[in-house]
Amino acid sequence: MISSRFHRWKEEEAAKLSRMTFRKKAEYIAYYYKFYFLGLAAAVVLFLFAGEVLINRSKTVILSGLITNDDWNRFSASDISRDYASRIGLSSSQKLLLDDGLYIDEEGQAAEIAAASRGKIIAGITTKSLDFVITEKSVLDEFRPQMTFCSLNELLPDDLFRALRDSMATYTDENGKTVYYALSLKDSRYLTDAPEVTGTYYLFVPSIAPHREQTADFIRYCFEQVP
Template sequence: MKKLGSMSFGKKIEYIFDYYKFHIIGVVVALVLIFSVVGTLLNNKPLGFYAMLLNAQGSGFSTEEKVLEARFADMAGIDGSEKVVIDTTATYNPNVNSQFNMAENAKITALFASHDLDALVIDPGVFTYYALNGAFTDLREVLSEDEFGKYESENRIYYIDGAIREKMKSLDAADIDATSLSAEESGIQEKTVSGQADNASKEAEVNQDSDNISGGNSVNENTESKNSKNSDDESTTDVESLNQNAAETLDEMEQFAADLMGTPDVVAREDFMLPDPEKMEKPIPVGIIVTDVKLLSENGYFERTVPVFGVPVVSDRKELAVKFLQFLEEC
């Protein structure tokens, strides 16, 4: 101690490190391991809520995701034992064929499949793309009568036509049936050809000395072959006609849906028109327009398009999705 007392500060540090460097290194390594384990445990918390703002790009974002997540967790009463995720960077356009776009679609599909996605805010074109595939809940099932009436009076409810969705499902089923029928017809044709070959082989073994009988058999074989060919041609024509009609009808339905509710692309704000439920056979309210809500407008989200809020039908936390809607409007 006397020796340390007579040393300068720099010499003291050097002396201590020389004699205790292994102890110091051990303490540092232990602290790193502790922080690493704690960080891993925190990041592996069970998911308490997942929201996605899809295609939300703007000129600049002022609030970080972590801040939004903490604020919503506090507002919704989600304690620290569960993880809250608000993804504001995801993008997807069904019309773009790229590796990045396919990866984003795979990510969204996985979230739907695992029932982890609780709330979606999307531009109207891509929203309709998902809605026509049955992705969103009827809002009358998750909102109270007063809440639904409020949004309806403000003309903010986004409808899709359930009749279109049902017809598109039936057309998909028709495509599958047509494919199965085509395969079945191919099998029948193969059996017919095989049967004809067997018959020809057997007839070759029959008495070949009688020219009249052989000639008669030849005529009969030609007649049967023509009849079989005509039958096969008619079956093939029927299958092709069914496939063509199904494809044409599907194209017409997709075009009708596009004309009514927008193409599956990012719709510019100035080009947006709210779908009119009066023109629909079975109007279903699946979305809420959230263009002017405070959180989105103040942070520059969806500057170039119209954001639509929806609750995924697979969500197991729909009550939290409704709270997230309130969070968007109030915070």
């Protein structure tokens, strides 16, 4: 029954179109079938989105980082991901999870964005999914009394720690131990050629960062000489 109706409709449409000029055919199809085309386009977009979600779920995150207050666009997440992926030979089953869309204004402006950005950092730390944060000194100072940092002398290989030690911020804990809690990026590949950048940017690592070895390798990459 359905097939006979479809066959009859098909013949009627073919007969209509056969009597039209090419331009009329195009106008007719565009007008009467636009909702079919829109539906098809929506289905294709949905299919591609679902496919991307499934692909990403099947990939293993090997490094996760958040970047805040990048006013000079020196720490583009897409650029860092592309270049570092090339450096380590990232496989099709792995992914880097970096986000540079965070902003925390210490003067109280853009309160909603700042609250969301703080929330994302805290969520990443509490779920043990965040490896590092790159941010301005003022934001680092805000977080310092609120969290436990990974001391960089315990994270980095000896040679790298010695090379970068003078660029590290420190404090003394309750046991009298020096904690190397953040690393200035002033001499990194991202800021050495950026005299316009007036703020000081630091990288810090939460004490429960999940990918410590990869984080150490990323820090080494940040200070490698740019070819």
